[in-house]
Amino acid sequence: MIRLLAAIGAGVLGLLAGLGRLTLFAAETVSHAVRPPFYGREFLNALVQVGYFSLPVVGLTALFTGGALALQIYAGGARFSAEAVVPQIVAIGMVRELGPVLVGLMIAARVTSSIAAEIATMKVTEQLDALVTLSTNPMKYLTLPRVLAGLLVMPVLVGVGDIIGIYGGYLVGTRSLGFNAAAYLQNTADFLEPLDIISSLTKGAVFGVIATLMGCYYGMHSDRGAMGVGRATKGSVVAAAVLILAANFLLTNLFFTA
Amino acid sequence: MIRMTDVHKAFGANKVLRGANLTVPTGQSMVVIGGSGTGKSILIKCILGLVQPDSGTIEVDGQDVTRVPRDAFLARFGMLFQGGALFDSLPVWQNVAFRLLRGSLKRPRAEAREIAIEKLRRVGMGPDVADRLPAELSGGMQKRVSLARAICAEPEIIFFDEPTTGLDPIMAGVINDLIREIVTEMGATAITITHDMTSVRAIADQVAMLHGGQIRWTGPIADLDQSGDPYVDQFIHGRPTGPIETLR
Ligand SMILES: Nc1ncnc2c1ncn2[C@@H]1O[C@H](COP(=O)(O)OP(=O)(O)O)[C@@H](O)[C@H]1O
Numbered sequence: 001m002i003r004l005l006a007a008i009g010a011g012v013l014g015l016l017a018g019l020g021r022l023t024l025f026a027a028e029t030v031s032h033a034v035r036p037p038f039y040g041r042e043f044l045n046a047l048v049q050v051g052y053f054s055l056p057v058v059g060l061t062a063l064f065t066g067g068a069l070a071l072q073i074y075a076g077g078a079r080f081s082a083e084a085v086v087p088q089i090v091a092i093g094m095v096r097e098l099g100p101v102l103v104g105l106m107i108a109a110r111v112t113s114s115i116a117a118e119i120a121t122m123k124v125t126e127q128l129d130a131l132v133t134l135s136t137n138p139m140k141y142l143t144l145p146r147v148l149a150g151l152l153v154m155p156v157l158v159g160v161g162d163i164i165g166i167y168g169g170y171l172v173g174t175r176s177l178g179f180n181a182a183a184y185l186q187n188t189a190d191f192l193e194p195l196d197i198i199s200s201l202t203k204g205a206v207f208g209v210i211a212t213l214m215g216c217y218y219g220m221h222s223d224r225g226a227m228g229v230g231r232a233t234k235g236s237v238v239a240a241a242v243l244i245l246a247a248n249f250l251l252t253n254l255f256f257t258a
Numbered sequence: 259m260i261r262m263t264d265v266h267k268a269f270g271a272n273k274v275l276r277g278a279n280l281t282v283p284t285g286q287s288m289v290v291i292g293g294s295g296t297g298k299s300i301l302i303k304c305i306l307g308l309v310q311p312d313s314g315t316i317e318v319d320g321q322d323v324t325r326v327p328r329d330a331f332l333a334r335f336g337m338l339f340q341g342g343a344l345f346d347s348l349p350v351w352q353n354v355a356f357r358l359l360r361g362s363l364k365r366p367r368a369e370a371r372e373i374a375i376e377k378l379r380r381v382g383m384g385p386d387v388a389d390r391l392p393a394e395l396s397g398g399m400q401k402r403v404s405l406a407r408a409i410c411a412e413p414e415i416i417f418f419d420e421p422t423t424g425l426d427p428i429m430a431g432v433i434n435d436l437i438r439e440i441v442t443e444m445g446a447t448a449i450t451i452t453h454d455m456t457s458v459r460a461i462a463d464q465v466a467m468l469h470g471g472q473i474r475w476t477g478p479i480a481d482l483d484q485s486g487d488p489y490v491d492q493f494i495h496g497r498p499t500g501p502i503e504t505l506r
């Protein structure tokens with residue numbers, strides 16, 4: 001019994017210590033944002049890597065999800081003859097929850113893993129040490145540009161995901177469920193409120209910071225060797241995904257329970 | 259002048275440095291020899307602050323390295339890492355000119371590129387490699403690019419961690435001459451780590467042998483063959499038997 005409590009206690013302490021380290025890491029990142037020099041080239045590169053190259057996966061994820069959502073709502077709604085709510089529920093479901101969460105998780109899979117693996121490899125091959133000896137701070141040169149790119153580009157990706165998701169629902173609704181095209185769009189537009197969109201984009205920004213920050217954190221703290229890189233990559237994706245889902249719950253709470 | 263006094267460093271139970279003392283006078287070329295895994299790389303990483311010693315003091319020109327402004331301090335150094343440590347996302351010339359493309363030494367890109375190509379030539383590489391990525395080069399070529407990067411900003415103090423390992427004998431000779439040249443021409447202070455006795459004789463003013471976490475012997479190169487230290491004798495003649503344990 002005592003041993004069990006001790007184990008739980010140790011686990012909780014470990015978690016708190018981890019959170020503390022992560023907070024310090026985030027604070028250090030922010031501190032570099034307000035102190036020159038800034039590495040513009042790295043930032044542009046990160047924007048392209050995090051944003052532009054993620055568009056295909058974001059688009060496909062949203063398209064299929066929007067389509068499936070329309071089918072489900074139609075089938076479910078038919079049980080109490082409420083099929084007509086498809087446009088509204090697809091819109092609200094995509095924009096409020098599925099858009100940000102699924103885009104966030106896809107970014108955790110695509111961007112977090114690649115950042116963690118890249119930085120961990122740099123650590124293992126002494127490239128981080130080499131940066132330091134060349135008077136370049138790795139936090140400033142590697143972490144800040146990526147986190148900033150995540151913060152700025154994720155709302156855009158989520159916005160694109162929301163629109164494509166709604167379009168997926170629209171395609172299914174008008175092509176196979178017999179909705180009128182103009183009425184479908186009108187219903188969607190009438191139903192969505194500014195708060196829906198603001199919450200969606202805010203979630204995007206928060207998830208973007210989480211995804212990039214976790215990649216950098218796990219990469220920078222990688223153990224030595226190929227196994228270290230593997231562990232860092234795995235850990236970063238798991239942590240990013242869990243934190244994104246937890247943050248999503250908190251943000252939904254914040255925005256929609258008043 | 260670099261002076262290390264009673265430096266200790268352990269990784270868990272692995273006590274790597276156990277009271278290392280080493281003095282390198284300004285403008286001299288110090289070569290550190292010692293078996294692999296004895297902590298030679300850790301020794302120079304301690305000087306650069308890449309590894310924090312558990313205890314002991316390290317001074318450069320009389321100043322404690324933990325108390326000087328980091329940027330200005332590091333700007334005086336060049337370092338060739340054992341594994342090269344080239345940035346694999348950047349082409350060769352941007353690796354070489356890294357310091358010249360950002361920070362306090364920043365200059366126009368075209369000029370930085372010119373300098374990079376000149377440094378590449380000094381390590382025996384043509385301008386055709388300038389735009390290749392490090393991953394496209396052989397290990398020995400990467401080493402030479404890394405050497406070019408270490409000397410690019412003409413540092414006052416240069417560390418070479420196994421500069422000739424993995425090079426053919428002719429290229430090793432070229433690199434030995436280059437290191438000698440850098441020390442005599444630029445008046446730089448150098449610490450070179452090597453296992454290669456030809457390198458030792460070509461490069462060194464002073465030699466130090468690291469064993470058991472301490473500097474066992476240090477002296478001018480001329481005294482190396484008459485050191486009177488059985489460990490040094492075993493090492494420089496590569497004898498399998500002697501005071502240094504070899505597990506088989
Ligand atoms: N970051 C590290 N973490 C744990 N052990 C390390 C680390 N770096 C080096 N070591 C250990 O320190 C010892 C000395 O390493 P090193 O200085 O690289 O040896 P060498 O003399 O061959 O350059 C080795 O036993 C190595 O395993």
Ligand SMILES: [Mg+2]
Pocket residue numbers: 298299300340419
């Ligand atoms: Mg070494």
